[in-house]
Amino acid sequence: MNYQTQASGNTPALIIYLLDISGSMTLEFEGQRRMDVINEALQTVIRQIVYRSTKGAKLSPRYRISILAYSDEVYDLLDGVRSIDRIANRGNLPQLYPKRFTDTAKAFKQAEKILHSELSNMNDCPAPLICHMTDGIYTGEDPEPIVKRIMDLSVPDGNVLVENIFVTEDAGIGRVKDARSWKGIMPNTFVTNSYSDKLKRMSSVIPESYREMMIESDYSIREGSLMMLPGTSRDLISLGFQMSAATPMK
Template identity: 60%
Template sequence: MIVMLSPGDWIGNRYRIDKLLAKGGMGCVYLAKDTKLGDKAWAVKEILQFSNNEAFLEEARLLTQLSHPNIPHVTDYFEPDAEGRCYLVMEYIRGSTLQSRFDADPRTLPPPEILRYALQICDILAYLHGQPKPVVFRDLKPSNIMIDEYDNIKLIDFGIARKFDQGKPGDTVQMGTIAFAAPEQFTKGQTDPRADIYALGAVLYYLLTGGSFVPRTRESFAPLPPAWTRLIQRMLEPEPANRVQAIEEVREQLKLLTDGEPAEAPAPPDRMRTTMLQEEERTWLRTMQLAGDSLFPVGAQSYTVKASQSHPALILYLLDVSGSMSLTNGHKKRIDIVAESLNVALRQMVFRSTKGSRISARYRVAIIAYSDDVNDLLGGIKSIDALMNTGMLPVLATHRFTDTAKAFLYAESLLRAELPRIQDCPAPLVCHMTDGVYTGEDPEPIVRRIMNMSVKDGNVLVENIFIGDVLEHEIEQPKRWAGIRENTSFRDEYGCKLRKMSSVIPESYRDMMREANYNLAAGSLLMFPGTHPDLVSLGFQMSAATPIH
């Protein structure tokens, strides 16, 4: 008999079990604290009694190769021990499953809410199916869909997910949840991405009909909202060849439903948390405009208040110092390029604060280096003259992990303390330099809160400098580059996420860059790729482009 883990048990002399989160037929999921990272919370998935280690290793390898904000990040794994226990250490998601949300309503969700979740699922499946060898999830169902504390979807349990191999005669194992799995998952053939399209159709049918499962015959279908009927029926075709062929088509058809469904649905009185989330989202949306797939601040945004000694500009630098920052970019290490560019920006602030032989400090700065922890290198916010008097910049050293959310939470706390005192100052700017995909929690909801903060001059600005190959096309002439806009194509999902986390460049800032012979287009974003040292320098120069007296 295999005994379950108990609170206080250890895994790998590092992870201390806190409590049981869930229990299933193949194992358990525990909340564990990472004693090497200050008791950071992780979810540890325990899988029991594998007769073949390869099945576990396949899931571990698959998950460690994936990088998407709606898929839990796997950071560690332990191969089967003498008792047959295997462990995956992954991102801990605070929230509940879609099944729990559905059961609590009771068994009803407003169509606009279902639509919002469905579009997020489409984005995840498009990422999986778009891999060089498409990943077929094979077990899409409400209990494998988490809704985090920010109302975002997370797809969990990749236990039977497989890569599609064109030359393979069939799946290794015919598995799936009967109520939601495509018919071909129980035959001898190989399943392909169309199996996930069927499963999504079955999930939508279940949610829209108050919990009904897909019947064997179309004549027995429960009534669906008219706008949804044709699409879901096509998704649920028993023969894959007759089904919607690509998840991108499903996503486009769902987007069209936004015009056919009511924008709001009244919430029952007991749904207080959901109501608060919806109201918070509506408040945020009132200050944003839709542009492509991104949302950008609008409204009373002037960004023309000039920095002075009595009303200095506030710049917060968040610098990712994860391990890959030690890699080279050209002939220099990435970390050295960043240090030099930051030094140039700070010198520019000193120059713009100097009149004759006297300095009238027009800038205040904080420099926060982060990896798995946050290190405030200046010990708080310092005026540019105080920083200048030190004679040198703090040393940037690289570490292993990247917890971007923790860095933005720290910036948020600094801003909350400062905003009441700087209402007559220029709008603050958060300059974030990142080296790649984050670990830990999703930073986007935190950034949205920051971008919603404001002074009289306008909302807080957020800038992102991405030290990596984020664009599809290389920029050969940085001086002629028009900048990143809402229709810019990226190599990966993280680029799209950073775009949503970047403010539009204020015209007053753009004027400063034109003086430096950069030709950024109107409406371009405070987002800069770091494939060229000049673009890294441009990003840091932009942080010092506040108008001054």
């Protein structure tokens, strides 16, 4: 369980994006609505995945992706898990639009259902990853027990990975001046924001194979850091989405 299995057309990686579309996503963030910043970051990471899956003129189905937007309900934007070549062929992704509340537990339950339906066919594939983006505390049921169950699921390559991007002006860790020189959040990093602390507990340690990919992209994430991003700037949000697609690749 060392997260070294390489994504290929025969052994594709599975990424599930969980995206908070509650009403607060209409708030301004660096001159744009938070929702628009997330739309752009998602479009960018899909282009990155297409690039990483292309050899010559051929786009290989090295990634399978699900995109679940959630508020008080969960919306399956791709109508199921779709391979990256099919996503590329359909053109632009559906746009995200803000709704009402933040039922994070319901979103993770839907992701858990997807994993239970997929894992039996993934013994030779990279460990799946859930990339969760939110801008505020959940409403309703506590999602942490559900996330802990998910993190206990595994394939031979390793346990399911959970990453969290917390879009906020203050994540409780102080100001990050430069995303590329930022060292990351460690399990013992003290945070003053109580929801940041909860998201820490809901985040996997970044596998060394993923971290090496980020180092090659001129980031400075320390060994043992969590897959927890304080989305206090556009650059940190972008780093979070890039990290989700840093799967080892053939």
